Structure formats: structure tokens, C-alpha cells
Amino acid sequence: AQKVTQAQTEISVVEKEDVTLDCVYETRDTTYYLFWYKQPPSGELVFLIRRNSFDEQNEISGRYSWNFQKSTSSFNFTITASQVVDSAVYFCALTDDSGAGSYQLTFGKGTKLSVIP
Amino acid sequence: KAGVTQTPRYLIKTRGQQVTLSCSPISGHRSVSWYQQTPGQGLQFLFEYFSETQRNKGNFPGRFSGRQFSNSRSEMNVSTLELGDSALYLCASSLARGGTDTQYFGPGTRLTVL
Numbered sequence: 138a139q140k141v142t143q144a145q146t147e148i149s150v151v152e153k154e155d156v157t158l159d160c161v162y163e164t165r166d167t168t169y170y171l172f173w174y175k176q177p178p179s180g181e182l183v184f185l186i187r188r189n190s191f192d193e194q195n196e197i198s199g200r201y202s203w204n205f206q207k208s209t210s211s212f213n214f215t216i217t218a219s220q221v222v223d224s225a226v227y228f229c230a231l232t233d234d235s236g237a238g239s240y241q242l243t244f245g246k247g248t249k250l251s252v253i254p
Numbered sequence: 255k256a257g258v259t260q261t262p263r264y265l266i267k268t269r270g271q272q273v274t275l276s277c278s279p280i281s282g283h284r285s286v287s288w289y290q291q292t293p294g295q296g297l298q299f300l301f302e303y304f305s306e307t308q309r310n311k312g313n314f315p316g317r318f319s320g321r322q323f324s325n326s327r328s329e330m331n332v333s334t335l336e337l338g339d340s341a342l343y344l345c346a347s348s349l350a351r352g353g354t355d356t357q358y359f360g361p362g363t364r365l366t367v368l
Contacts, residue, residue: 172356180342182359228297241287241299241310242346242357 139164141231143245150219151253158214158248160229166190171205171212172230172242182228188212219252226250256281258347258360266366272333275363279326279347285309286328287357288320291342300343303328304351332365340367 140163150156162171173185186196188205196203200217216223229245259278267273279286288300299312303322320330326347332339342364346357 170354174359179361180364181361182344182346184356184358187356241302241312242289242297243299244297246296 139169139231139233139243141229141243141245143227143229143248145248146246147249147251149251149253152221153218155215155217156219156250158216158227158229158250160212160214160245162210162212162229162231164231164233166233169231169233172232173203173212173214174228174230176226176228176247178225185214185227216250219250221252221254224250224252258345258358260343260345260360260363262363263361264364264366266368267335268368269335269337271335272331273335273365275330275332275343275345275365277328277330277345277347277360279328279345280358283347283349283358284326285348285351285355285357286322286326287346287348288328288330289344289346290314291344291362292340297344300330302351309351335367337367340365 142161169190171188174182175185176182186203193205202215204213226247226249228247230242232242261276285304287302289297290300291297300314301311301320302309306322317333322328342362344359344362346359348355348357
């Protein structure tokens with residue numbers, strides 16, 4: 138069975154600090170996809186990134202960066218120079234491509250990030 | 255391109271009633287998935303529809319059902335509402351089956367059961 142663990146329930150940082158959100162996953166499949174979503178107070182889940190299991194290259198998008206390490210089953214998310222607008226709940230999620238028909242996103246419990254001005 | 259839309263945004267019902275939620279996917283998307291979000295259980299998968307057929311179902315009782323129309327719009331129905339059904343219900347759409355493609359979410363319908 139798939140499982141996603143986000144051990145950090147809540148994090149508070151002061152504006153302009155860097156912050157890393159941890160994500161550890163479990164799956165028996167060799168082909169799988171990892172995602173990060175942002176949920177601001179409005180409630181809508183906003184897609185941030187999708188990464189497949191065969192692509193371990195780290196990715197940077199502006200102030201956001203992601204570190205994917207299969208050896209430790211982790212897919213961590215770093216925000217550089219945090220801003221108040223980054224305050225939200227961030228979810229890590231996993232799905233597989235096993236062909237068995239699951240195709241469902243398994244979410245972690247989320248990490249609530251508060252950026253203090 | 256318009257995003258995923260969900261109606262209504264807010265609903266208040268009483269125990270025993272039934273409710274229908276609607277989801278319009280992004281134009282061209284054929285897969286629609288539904289999720290329930292509660293403070294205690296987090297985000298949980300309800301079911302996925304693709305080409306008007308339910309392809310996968312999460313661990314929810316039969317009171318939760320859905321359907322998809324030929325234009326890919328989807329509805330979710332909950333019968334005999336219970337207090338525990340109070341939640342944010344999120345709909346997501348994707349071009350292909352959810353596991354191989356990115357799912358884009360709507361704003362959700364917040365259901366309160368009194």
C-alpha cells in the first residue's frame with residue numbers, strides 16, 4: 138500500500154527565511170509519480186510540481202526547489218526567501234502507474250506553513 | 255482556459271437528507287476524481303470517473319455515489335447524510351487517468367451537516 142508521511146505538522150518562519158518541507162513516501166511500485174500541492178486559506182489545491190520515479194533531477198522554479206532522493210524515498214520542498222503569500226498548507230502526494238487501476242492520489246497529512254512578517 | 259468549477263460552494267443540510275454536488279472539469283479533460291477533506295482524516299479519495307465509467311472507488315460506504323456525463327461533467331451524491339459527512343469535497347480533473355497525469359483541483363464544496 139502507498140503511504141506519504143509529512144512529519145512536520147506546522148512550521149513558522151520569519152519572512153525572508155528559507156524553509157524546507159519534508160516528505161517521505163512508501164510504495165512497492167517502480168513507476169510512480171510524486172506531487173506537491175499548495176492549499177491557501179481559500180481551500181483550492183494548487184498544483185506545484187509533478188515528478189516521475191525515473192527522473193531524480195532536482196528542480197528549481199523561482200524561489201521553489203525540490204529535492205527527490207529515491208535512496209531515502211524522500212521528495213522535499215524548499216522555499217527560499219519566504220514571503221507572507223507562501224503561508225498555506227502544503228501537501229505531498231503519490232500515485233502509481235501500476236496498471237492495476239488504482240490511479241488515486243495518496244496524500245500526506247499536510248504541513249501548515251506560517252510566514253510571519 | 256477555465257479551471258475546474260464546482261457548485262455549489264457551500265451547502266448546509268440536516269441529517270438524513272441527501273445532497274448532490276457538481277463538478278465541471280477543465281475543457282478537454284476526461285478524468286474526474288472526487289476527494290473528501292476533513293480535519294481528522296485529511297484528504298481521502300472517493301472515486302474516479304473516466305469516459306462516463308467509474309474506474310476506481312475509495313473506501314467509502316455505498317451512500318456515496320457519483321456519475322459522469324458525456325461532456326465529462328460529474329456529479330457526486332451523498333444519501334442519508336450523517337454528521338460525519340461534514341467536509342470539504344474537492345473535485346479534480348486530468349487529461350488522462352489520474353495516475354499518469356496531473357490532477358487539477360476545483361475550489362471545493364464545503365458541506366455542513368447539522
